[in-house]
Amino acid sequence: MVAPRVLFVVNDPVAPPALLGDVFTDLGYDTAIFEVVPADAADTPGLTVEFPDPLAYEVIVPLGARWAAYDEALPWIADEMTMIRDADAAGVGVLGVCFGGQVAARAHGGTVARSSEPEIGWCPVDTDAPDLVPGGPWFQWHFDRFSAPAGSTVLARNDRATQAFTIGHTLGLQFHPELDGPLLRAWLANDGAEAAALGIDADALADQTARLQSDADRRLHALVRGFLARVARQPCPS
Incomplete structure (x- = not known):
């Protein structure tokens, strides 16, 4: 039996799949990564990018980024939106995370x-669909927020932003379910000044992450299984 395939769209070199990669692997998916802006172009991200054919995969996962999803100096955002629309129209599941969720909303x-x-840290999220997007604290690191597309269903929210929506075969998230300790350390090393400017203590945030990680992992597995079964309508082999 051929394993289903998931493509992680790594928009920013400091925003890898992290725990999401582990979960899809645990569920029997073959994983692939497409780098949009490589590390050596992070300071000059206005690249021309040729995206892969999303129809070669069962699921695509556009991930986070430090840039704004409405930045007209980044021509590849329009191409990523086209890829998302093409995927959704063909029945390929799309799971957009933070920046990726914003691009999916625009698409x-x-x-x-x-x-x-802005939201940085573990924030409450209220849900209307706990079997798809479990509630509870989810990690956030964003200064922008999306409005859900017309015709979509808003599933989760808090007092600062819409946190999840579905439309077609797409689930868009504002939060970062993929975060683990190593990823947090990388973000603090790269953008810790943003958190400090908001009065966030890096050590306290790391301690909180360690305390919440186990339950967040459990909820992430439930989220991915719910997404595959109810939104992507793709196989969950194990």
Whole structure:
């Protein structure tokens, strides 16, 4: 039996699949990675990018990025939106994470704008569909937020942003379910000044992450299984 395939779209070199890669592997998926902006171009990200054919995969997962999903200096964002629309129309599941969720929202006619209040850290999320997007604290690191596209279903929210929506075969998330300790350390090393400017203590955030990680892992597995079964309608082999 041929294993189903998932493509992780790594928009930013400091935003890898992390725990999401582990979960899809645990579920029997062959994983592939496509780098949009490589590490040596992070300071000059206005590249021309040729995206892979999403129809070669059962699921694509556009991940986070430090840039704004409405930045017109990044021509590849429009191409990524086209890839997402093509995938969804062909029945390929799309799981957009933070920046990836914002790009997915735009791809389907939603908007992205600066948030009145950024979110960095573990934040409460209320859900209407706990078997698909479990509630509870999820990790956030964003200064922008999406509006859900017309015709979509908003599944989760908090007092600062819409946190999850579905449309077609797409699930868009504002939070970062993939975060683990090593990824947090990488983000603090890369963008710790942003957190410090908001009065966030890096050591306290790392301690909180260690305490919450086990339960977050459990909820992440439930989220991916729910996404595969109910949104992507793709196989969950194990």
